Amino acid sequence: MALIRIEGDRLVVVIEGLSKLWAFKGGMSIPLANVRGATADPGIAAEPKGIRAPGAHVPGVIIAGTFHQDGEKVFWDVKDATKAVVIELADEQYARLVLQVSDPRATVALVENALV
Amino acid sequence: MRAAVRLFGERAYDGVSVDDLVHHLGVHRNSLYKTFGSKRGLYLIALRRHLVDDVNPLCDALADAADVTDALRLVASADLALLLLAAVERAPVDEEVASEVTAALAAIDQAIAGALGVPDDLAAALTAAALGILLRGGPDNAATALTRYVGLLS
Numbered sequence: 001m002a003l004i005r006i007e008g009d010r011l012v013v014v015i016e017g018l019s020k021l022w023a024f025k026g027g028m029s030i031p032l033a034n035v036r037g038a039t040a041d042p043g044i045a046a047e048p049k050g051i052r053a054p055g056a057h058v059p060g061v062i063i064a065g066t067f068h069q070d071g072e073k074v075f076w077d078v079k080d081a082t083k084a085v086v087i088e089l090a091d092e093q094y095a096r097l098v099l100q101v102s103d104p105r106a107t108v109a110l111v112e113n114a115l116v
Numbered sequence: 117m118r119a120a121v122r123l124f125g126e127r128a129y130d131g132v133s134v135d136d137l138v139h140h141l142g143v144h145r146n147s148l149y150k151t152f153g154s155k156r157g158l159y160l161i162a163l164r165r166h167l168v169d170d171v172n173p174l175c176d177a178l179a180d181a182a183d184v185t186d187a188l189r190l191v192a193s194a195d196l197a198l199l200l201l202a203a204v205e206r207a208p209v210d211e212e213v214a215s216e217v218t219a220a221l222a223a224i225d226q227a228i229a230g231a232l233g234v235p236d237d238l239a240a241a242l243t244a245a246a247l248g249i250l251l252r253g254g255p256d257n258a259a260t261a262l263t264r265y266v267g268l269l270s
Contacts, residue, residue: 037154043135047145070146086134088149096149109209112156116211 002077002099004107006114011035015077036088038111040104045081120162125197128205166198171220178227184266187228188259191246
């Protein structure tokens with residue numbers, strides 16, 4: 001589960017609970033200028049994710065950590081796919097973040113409104 | 117992009133999932149995100165495409181409208197599904213959508229005002245009535261009745 005908030009001109013992502021261990025990351029802070037958008041996407045968990053390193057992928061249970069696919073790095077922290085939100089980035093270490101949040105609709109609105 | 121216009125025009129923004137977009141547009145999910153940034157990013161481009169492909173030609177046709185009946189018929193028979201859904205669903209919660217919708221409706225008003233030589237407020241009222249006729253499935257006598265009363269007023 002991830003907590004997402006806006007602090008000034010930055011998007012702050014905090015990874016909570018056990019997935020913090022799997023994902024090897026406590027959180028990140030990204031300039032809003034490098035955030036291209038946010039989308040609720042429950043279907044993304046069913047897609048091929050590429051090669052994981054480092055992190056944990058127990059199929060059907062938890063997807064957490066860094067995945068490499070088509071030359072892109074994607075950060076995952078999803079246990080319940082119905083609550084997955086995709087945050088697309090530019091000029092960052094990760095091409096996109098796929099995060100489980102408690103309220104996908106509210107998170108998408110929060111991020112998209114911060115970009116306007 | 118026409119497929120996205122059709123999809124959003126038929127099912128509305130909330131009714132279209134990223135799975136639907138991947139399936140109907142025939143693009144990979146990763147390239148969809150890379151190209152458009154988000155579902156909203158894709159929606160905005162689809163909406164602008166709809167305005168260019170469907171609303172601009174309507175305005176061009178309206179510029180040659182001979183009378184009120186003609187103008188009402190042109191608007192009421194146009195494909196404005198995405199514009200109408202955007203006005204109801206997204207404009208209240210999305211400033212960029214709201215400004216696109218406002219500009220598109222203003223362009224229709226202007227085209228009617230120019231063609232019929234009527235004041236802007238009457239042109240806006242005719243646009244509103246024509247969109248209402250379109251929403252109600254074009255009841256036959258609505259345009260006729262409206263034409264008659266506008267004729268009496270002018």
